[in-house]
Amino acid sequence: MTTVIEVDHLTKRYRDTLALDDVSLRIEENTIYGLLGRNGAGKTTIMSILTAQNFATSGEARVFGEQPYENARVLRRLCFVRESQRYPDDATPRHAFRTARLFFENWDQSLADSLIDDFQLPMKKTIKKLSRGQLSAVGVIIGLASRAEITFFDEPYLGLDAVARQIFYDRLLEDYAEHPRTVILSSHLIDEVSNLIERVLVIDRGRMIMDESTDAVRDRAATIVGDTAAVETFVAGREVIHRESLGRVSSVTVLGTLTSDDRAQLRAAGLDAGAVSLQQLIVRMTQHAGRDAAGDTAGDPATTEEGAFR
Known part of the structure; x- marks a missing residue:
């Protein structure tokens, strides 16, 4: 082109x-x-x-x-x-x-x-x-x-x-x-x-x-949901761009395409993998980039910034 x-x-x-x-x-x-x-x-x-x-x-x-x-x-x-x-x-x-x-x-x-x-x-x-x-x-x-x-x-x-x-x-x-x-x-x-x-x-x-x-971009990320300990084991070593927890359940968004082996591991661990919409991905990535720019990668904020995209 x-x-x-x-x-x-x-x-x-x-x-x-x-x-x-x-x-x-x-x-x-x-x-x-x-x-x-x-x-x-x-x-x-x-x-x-x-x-x-x-x-x-x-x-x-x-x-x-x-x-x-x-x-x-x-x-x-x-x-x-x-x-x-x-x-x-x-x-x-x-x-x-x-x-x-x-x-x-x-x-x-x-x-x-x-x-x-x-x-x-x-x-x-x-x-x-x-x-x-x-x-x-x-x-x-x-x-x-x-x-x-x-x-x-x-x-x-x-x-x-x-x-x-x-x-x-x-x-x-x-x-x-x-x-x-x-x-x-x-x-x-x-x-x-x-x-x-x-x-x-x-x-x-x-x-x-x-x-x-x-x-x-559509296959750029996935959200892993389930028992916190199992989720953390699965996402170890992956790039996490968002994390939320409620009690013993966590939802963690990671970058990278899930392979067939990854999906088999998820099924064995009783975890769910959800697709990430384009808007969710961009919101998460800009949040992630903003925290990196500020030198703060310890955790995610409790609120999202999706309102800035409306």
């Missing part, structure tokens, strides 16, 4: 805050990526740098083999949709779509019209008077109908209700199947987007901690 984005040792510092810390990655064409992580992890920063809306402190980012900043050849091939998109006070959705049609050479007006109907978007109301969900729909429609070679969605769909989000997911997959392109989808709704994405990128505290295919 062809590499369309190359990031090498990218670092971004805001005074005392290290937003990106030596990030390197490769993005391939015609693939849907999930850029996942907690609030403040660095997702928006890296997308802003790739779309020339921010500067790196050090390192290099190339899009289509070129620097994106003040590069019309690159920027006209990108679409960056973000929740905080600004529009003129008197702009209506109709104005926004007309402007987008002029900018994006692959713009599909029939797709835009269909999406406007799907989202029941009022076209004559000024954007500043739209509800949050309607404003999100404007961004989603531009992102899909632009058919840009690389489209970044920085959680512009958070204002959509569950039904509207499902419309977005369905239409994204339908149009991607007919018109493949590179899509980078930033989201806290990890389980909702897990069936969309083909490759998982996880950033935590400015560092990239996962870059794998979604299929590989």
Whole structure:
């Protein structure tokens, strides 16, 4: 496959805050990526740098083999949709779509019209008077109908209700199947987007901690449940990323694919092995990475941090 984005040792510092810390990655064409992580992890920063809306402190980012900043050849091939998109006070959705049609050479007006109907978007109301969900729909429609070679969605769909989000997911997959392109989808709704994405990128505290295919990630961990002594015997020597206990019963999440011998050992010990969802895995891994960064691996906190992903 062809590499369309190359990031090498990218670092971004805001005074005392290290937003990106030596990030390197490769993005391939015609693939849907999930850029996942907690609030403040660095997702928006890296997308802003790739779309020339921010500067790196050090390192290099190339899009289509070129620097994106003040590069019309690159920027006209990108679409960056973000929740905080600004529009003129008197702009209506109709104005926004007309402007987008002029900018994006692959713009599909029939797709835009269909999406406007799907989202029941009022076209004559000024954007500043739209509800949050309607404003999100404007961004989603531009992102899909632009058919840009690389489209970044920085959680512009958070204002959509569950039904509207499902419309977005369905239409994204339908149009991607007919018109493949590179899509980078930033989201806290990890389980909702897990069936969309083909490759998982996880950033935590400015560092990239996962870059794998979604299929590989699904077998990345397992949760072992049962008698505490038996569980501890089984997980000895394995990398534990989460541990909970209640009385004599423990639930321990470990990294690594379970072999047939492992499963036979579990059955003999009367232990259960449960699958770990993509969201659970990422929550556990970021918790684990955070404790390692703090130099504290003695135990797990009593509460989870899943709220940070919503």
